[in-house]
Amino acid sequence: MSLITPSSRPKGPFKGGARRNDNNRIYANPLPLLFIEPPRSRVTSILGLLGLSLTHIENPHCEGVFDPTTRSVWVSNIDHSMLLWRRGFFGKGDLSRSEPSWLARQLNNRKMGGKQLTSEEITARRRAERKQFKLDRAAAIAAVHEEAEVIFETEGKVIRPALSGPAIPSAATWKPAPKPEEPPATPLIEDEELEEEPIEDVEHLQLTLQEAFLLLWNLDCLTVLDPQSMTPMSLKQIWIAFQVAHLPPRLPSQPTQKPQLQYDNPFLINFVVYHHYRSLGWVVKGGIKFCVDYLLYKRGPVFHHAEFALVVIPVYEDPEDQQVSVTNLQNASPFAWSWLSTINRVNSQVQKTLILVYVTIPARSRLPESILESPACLAHYSVREVILRRFIPARMRD
Incomplete structure (x- = not known):
């Protein structure tokens, strides 16, 4: 696991600054699957002329445990976690x-003395x-006001306090x-080396259900384990379990009753959107911090x-x-114009374009309920x- 070296504040839409070259190397693969090409030879050249190839696919086959309470899949193996994050930013x-860097932060605090920082740090x-900076600026402005009051009381001059100048710090x-450098701590026990635990x-x-199903169904690089038996679940079991996780809980008197699947299940709606944009090459992440x-x-x-x-x-x-x-789907009913204007204003301030994605839910009358038991729906x-x-x-006159 690598620690991230701090860099200057990003300018414009680009991020990373001095780390950009390292990022291009670490995150070079857009998907967990790798396409390995054989070394060039006479055979590969002939096959290339015939439209054939010896390229083979390297599949990582990661493992995760389904957690119906949090509606997610947990990947505990650190190698699998870093692989899924660095090859497509999953989870x-x-x-x-974002990146699972908790262990790196702890090691940094213990051994590195804070010289190398992770993105969170x-x-x-x-x-x-x-x-x-805001506290220092406020204190400087207050000092200028106090000095102006003293001059008025002693000399009778009215001075308008300035909000900028050499005495007031600016962001630039x-x-x-x-x-201040702290003195080295005196060891409690001398002449003995204490081994750090x-x-x-x-x-x-933590993978969302949409991310997990894309990895196991479309890419075939994830195995989902049952939380009770810790055995691999079949595709049909996973498909139904992911839908049931979004349904109202069943009554204790009906524990064995077959769940009634819904055409407007939130998992289906969100997976349709997630799969649509992932298939177009976009990296799709949650947007709750921007109200989307x-x-x-x-x-x-x-x-x-x-x-x-x-x-x-x-x-x-x-x-x-x-x-x-x-299911009581969110945004299924008409929403207020003020709400839409608020969301648009928030995202305009952070230079993001708002897109309304309408997902049409098929009618019950033209499809049998059994079709919901497979991804064919x-x-x-x-x-x-x-x-x-x-x-x-003022900005759009041209």
């Missing part, structure tokens, strides 16, 4: 902002520096004060900021199906996109 560390340091000139990695990679459902990245979070923000809006092909639905769902831009007259 999220449950103790980290870099963000925390920047926020602390920004907070200290302010620098954090150097930390190894740190146990308690973090796991998903964010779209060109290459991944370590390269660029997200360009698009998605709001998923289910649409019933037959409006009567919504009246008898038990996804062919009856459709996706439509509407790009919403905030109109700013």
